[in-house]
Amino acid sequence: MKTRITFAALAAFLMASPAFAQPAAAPTTGPAAGRAIAFNRSLGNCLACHTMKGGDVPSNVGPMLNDMKLRFPDRKVLFQILWDEEKRNPQTVMPAFGKNLILDRRQIEAIIDFLYTL
Amino acid sequence: MHLLIPSARLRQVALLAGALGAMALARMPARAATTPNPEADRLAFRAYFKQRFPAVKNGDWGNGPYAVNAGMRQQWEAIMQFPPYDFALGDGEKEFHRRFADGKTYADCFPDKGIGIRQNYPYFDTKTGKVITLGIAINRCRVANGEKPLNYQKGLMASIEAYMAHTSRGKPFDIKIPNDPRALAAYEDGRKFFYSRRGQLNFSCASCHVQAAGQRLRGDILAPALGILAAFPIYRSDWGSMGTIQRRFTSCNVQVRSVPFKPQDKTYRDLEYFLSYMSNGVPITGPGARP
Numbered sequence: 001m002k003t004r005i006t007f008a009a010l011a012a013f014l015m016a017s018p019a020f021a022q023p024a025a026a027p028t029t030g031p032a033a034g035r036a037i038a039f040n041r042s043l044g045n046c047l048a049c050h051t052m053k054g055g056d057v058p059s060n061v062g063p064m065l066n067d068m069k070l071r072f073p074d075r076k077v078l079f080q081i082l083w084d085e086e087k088r089n090p091q092t093v094m095p096a097f098g099k100n101l102i103l104d105r106r107q108i109e110a111i112i113d114f115l116y117t118l
Numbered sequence: 119m120h121l122l123i124p125s126a127r128l129r130q131v132a133l134l135a136g137a138l139g140a141m142a143l144a145r146m147p148a149r150a151a152t153t154p155n156p157e158a159d160r161l162a163f164r165a166y167f168k169q170r171f172p173a174v175k176n177g178d179w180g181n182g183p184y185a186v187n188a189g190m191r192q193q194w195e196a197i198m199q200f201p202p203y204d205f206a207l208g209d210g211e212k213e214f215h216r217r218f219a220d221g222k223t224y225a226d227c228f229p230d231k232g233i234g235i236r237q238n239y240p241y242f243d244t245k246t247g248k249v250i251t252l253g254i255a256i257n258r259c260r261v262a263n264g265e266k267p268l269n270y271q272k273g274l275m276a277s278i279e280a281y282m283a284h285t286s287r288g289k290p291f292d293i294k295i296p297n298d299p300r301a302l303a304a305y306e307d308g309r310k311f312f313y314s315r316r317g318q319l320n321f322s323c324a325s326c327h328v329q330a331a332g333q334r335l336r337g338d339i340l341a342p343a344l345g346i347l348a349a350f351p352i353y354r355s356d357w358g359s360m361g362t363i364q365r366r367f368t369s370c371n372v373q374v375r376s377v378p379f380k381p382q383d384k385t386y387r388d389l390e391y392f393l394s395y396m397s398n399g400v401p402i403t404g405p406g407a408r409p
Contacts, residue, residue, distance in 0.1 A: 048336055093330055095318070095319045096320060101318070
């Protein structure tokens with residue numbers, strides 16, 4: 001019994017310590033989170049290939065990202081492009097972010113939220 | 119766990135794939151698979167880049183991004199007032215003429231005393247059945263004369279190659295594929311690697327250097343594959359030092375998030391063989407400087 005209490009106390013202490021805490025309160029959904037993921041070089045790294053508002057790069061491997069809501073009124077289409085564009089266009093150089101586990105579903109949804117502000 | 123496919127389903131998939139494969143084979147015309155034709159490949163490769171970049175002159179393919187982008191060229195010409203590879207070039211020249219303990223020098227290991235021969239590498243060695251790159255030849259020379267082999271990616275190896283390239287500037291790539299099925303197999307191996315996708319980003323060499331050649335990746339311009347090896351070794355600002363072709367292959371593979379091969383692995387030697395052959399006729403420009 002004593003051991004169990006000690007263990008529970010230790011666990012509680014560890015859970016409360018910064019090392020075990022959840023990542024800080026940065027939002028994981030919505031346009032702001034999406035922008036952070038899109039611009040992060042080890043996550044979306046979208047600026048490597050695309051020019052877009054706020055990106056300040058001349059990249060042109062992929063098309064410019066603007067008027068996204070007008071061009072992709074169906075969110076599912078945009079999701080599919082981010083998830084696995086190779087399916088639609090086997091010749092593409094767009095990485096299959098979802099299929100190849102570069103980003104998860106929620107991160108892709110956040111990027112789409114951001115893209116819809118462009 | 120949802121990724122696990124039940125074994126019954128797996129068998130079903132395997133059966134279906136097998137059936138489809140058999141159907142595909144049955145539909146194929148009754149002749150042997152197409153024999154590789156390196157020279158036809160080379161002409162098609164060249165024609166593709168000529169069409170993409172009609173203004174680039176033959177002597178300029180070895181200048182990579184600067185051949186296809188005027189803005190980048192201006193910056194480069196300013197940088198070349200004091201080329202960042204100059205120190206390595208000096209080190210390489212000194213090392214090249216240094217006497218080994220047995221009194222010999224590198225010149226004794228190479229045709230034409232090693233001067234003006236970079237354009238002939240890599241070559242296919244019919245004795246060993248392997249592709250011999252300049253790096254391999256340099257280390258063979260060292261070992262034969264009682265010296266330790268050098269790191270294939272940077273340092274003194276890159277310096278020696280810089281000197282050897284410098285004495286070969288303007289000489290067109292002249293890679294030969296001898297009449298030996300193993301040479302053709304090495305060429306094919308390199309060609310397949312060049313066009314095969316790999317890594318988490320799933321890029322092939324061709325994704326960037328054929329398909330997206332000349333396009334902008336942030337501030338950089340993707341170099342066209344034609345003549346891309348003519349400038350090596352290069353001083354790359356991103357590295358802050360000199361690097362060989364083998365270093366670039368390794369770093370490219372890491373960038374697409376794949377597991378790189380070891381420098382001078384058979385795959386990389388075959389890749390260098392294929393890619394150099396594609397550039398036959400393009401003059402050597404190395405050593406080079408790149409962002």
